[in-house]
Amino acid sequence: MSTLQNIQGNAACAAGAIAAGCRFYAGYPITPSSEIAEQMAARLPKVGGTFIQMEDELGSMAATVGASLGGVKAMTATSGPGFSLKQENLGYAAMTETPCVIVNVMRGGPSTGLPTRPAQADIMQARWGTHGDHPIIVLAPHTVREIFEETIRAFNLAEALRVPVVVLYDETIGHLVETVDLTPPQPEDIVTRTFASGPAEDYLPYAAGEDMIPAFPRPGDGYRTHTTGLTHDERGFPTQDPQKVDAFMKRLLGKLERHAKMIEKTESVEVDDAQVLIVTMGTPARAAKTAIRQLRDEGIRAGLLRPVTLWPFPEAALRAAAKGKRAVLVPEMNAGQLILEVQRVLGGAAPVSGLNVFNGEPIAPQQIAQAVKELVK
Amino acid sequence: MSKTEPLEMQIRFAGSGGQGLILSARILAAALAGEGRFVAQSQAYEPTSRGGLSRSDLVISEREVDYPLVTALDVAVILDQVAVPACAGLLGRQTLTIIDAGKVTAPPEEPQTIHALPITETARALGNPRVANITALGALAELAGLIAPQTLRARMLKLVPARFRDINAEAFDAGQALAKAAEKV
Incomplete structure (x- = not known):
């Protein structure tokens, strides 16, 4: 059934969570993630679920883990400063193998930073924010429709693998309203953890x-x-x-x-014949797609590899995509995080350079096109 | 201007926080989607509840767009001087520009055609300056040729709170009248 509608990214996240079977939300509101809490408060009671506004982010994460230990699909959502506070109990979820979903809508940091402006400076924190070696999955949607789809996938992976899953996107997409067709998942597309059976x-x-x-x-x-x-x-x-x-x-x-x-997911755009490979995620990936079209009109062949699953990092897909490329460009709304992983994986196989914007403004197609032109000069 | 997406149109509502411009954009986005067009509506505001720059943008296309943010405006609605610098680099000669005659004291230089309309003053005369956002929407509907004014008006009435429906209807009509008068000049 087609359900074409105007919906905000954060509302699509809540809709995806409900569609995935989430029946518990504990949170503490923070811009630019607050609409997720607002939506869950309105939607959960209608499906027999529970919404709790906790005293802070530590309590929210604890309650989310506790609800999941009770056998319920559970989530929380936050942004930068709140994500820092959730790290301890997120580690507890990883250690106790408690399925849960944590949404981090990224704003400018550090500290309280730029509450209403986009950033991507939590890429490394999402992987390594809690102490100790630990398993974690991080999904990075780049459109409103994909926020819906990836939130569903986050629950499926959390449940199937008993692991915390972070849904990570920037303020721009979180607050963006888009006309989208959100096709509700079929019951067979929803995964629930395997419960103990037998003696x-x-x-x-x-x-x-x-x-x-x-x-x-x-x-x-x-x-x-x-x-x-x-x-x-x-x-x-x-x-x-x-x-x-x-x-x-x-x-x-x-x-x-x-x-x-089951976990790996990437999107490739015009990679095969590209001279320059762009590796990016979130809003900058959308700028990259427009830039690629402009560049190709001018005879410059660029392509995009976008990690949809950010962590574990798609190492093999990146190595294959970068093969024979003249240069690799990593645009990101931070001082250089994704580029560290790209450089590590490629190990000098191709020259890697960054395009870093951390002034609270999104990266525009023109900036990416310009950076690619410099690389093919 | 550069057209990177098929049949794309870019619109900005800009002013000061509390003027209700995000609502104007959402109403327009809803009306356009109701006609089967795809919109991407974004906004930027400051962490204060009143004052400071506030803007909301629409990218309208025949399908889901790649880049959802504005890069070159076809239409700009500017209701406060604070928003003029924020539109720099996005306005061109062809940008259809509507400004609040009372609140924008130094209009942008790039656009060939600027409609300076007493939007806030008109809203105040109706009894509530807070319906300036809907007055602006009425003017936009008349001038931009983007959507039938009656379609937009009907959608607006569905989206505003019931107790403010009458004054918003008056505000929309007054905005349309301002634009009609301006077109004749």
Whole structure:
């Protein structure tokens, strides 16, 4: 069924969450993410869900993890300063393998920075914001329609892999209203975690089979469990036994690689014959698409590789796309974060340069076109 | 101007925070979408509830656009002097420009045609300067030839709060009348 409508990016996020089966939201409002809370407050009661405005972001993240441990699909949303505050409990979600979705609508930083202006300076924080080696998935939509789709995918991945998933986009798209066709997902496109089944007496809450994902004990089903942020054994109890710690960490960190095919997602535009490869995400990726068309009209062949799944980083896709290119350009609304990963992955295979804008203004197509022209001079 | 998307048109409503220009843009966006056109509507404002620069932009196309932000304006509606510098670089000779005659003291130089209309003054005469945003919308409907004024008016009446419907209807009609008078000059 076609449902063409004008909808804001943040509202599309809330719509996607509800469509994915989210029935719990805990948050603390902050520009430019507040409309997500507003929308969830209005929408959740209508589907039997629960909305709580917590006392702060620490509490919001804690409540989100707690609700998910109760067996409910849960999310929270925030921006820069709030994302910093959520990091501790986000790490707890990663450690306890609690599915949850965290939306970070990026504004200018550091600190309170530019509350109403776009930025992309949380690219590295989204990966490494909480302490310790930890698994995390970060999705980076670039249109209002894609915010809807990727929020659904965020829940699916969180549930399937028992991992926190961050949906990361900039203020421009969060506040953008676009005419879009939001096709509701089919029931078979919605993933819910595997709940524990079989004899309760044999159940080990952190034992996993070939797929490396333990079955989740739904409260009330009669399965004994123990949840702790301490490194734990298959029973869920703390351990410092090096062998057990090693096995646990290898499974915790290895499960995303095991399911890489399910997670990876990139978009390629005119890459094959390109002289210059542009690697970017969010609003700058939309500027890049317009720039590519302008450049090709002038006989300059540029192409785009866009990580839709930002973390784990699409290493193989980038290596393949950059093969034989004269130059790689990384436009981003920060002082240079995505470029670090691009340089690491390419290891000198192609010269990489950045286009960095961090004055609160989005990157315009003309700026990208100009930067590409400099590179092919 | 550079046309990078098929049949694209770019519009900006700009003024000072609290003038209701984001609502004007949303109403226009809703009316256009109702006619099967694709819009991307963005805005910028400052972290204050009143005053400071506020603007809302529309990129209108026949399909979903790649770049959703304005790069060269076809139409500009400027209701406060504070917004004039913010339009620099986006205005050209051909930009149809509507300004508030009372609040814009130094109009931009680039556009060939500037309609200086007493928008806020007209709204105040109707009893509430806060309907200046709808007065401007009425003027835009008349001058821009973007959408049938009656279609836009009908959509506006659906989107404004019920208790302000009458005054907004009057504001829209007054804006249209201002524009008609200006066209004759």
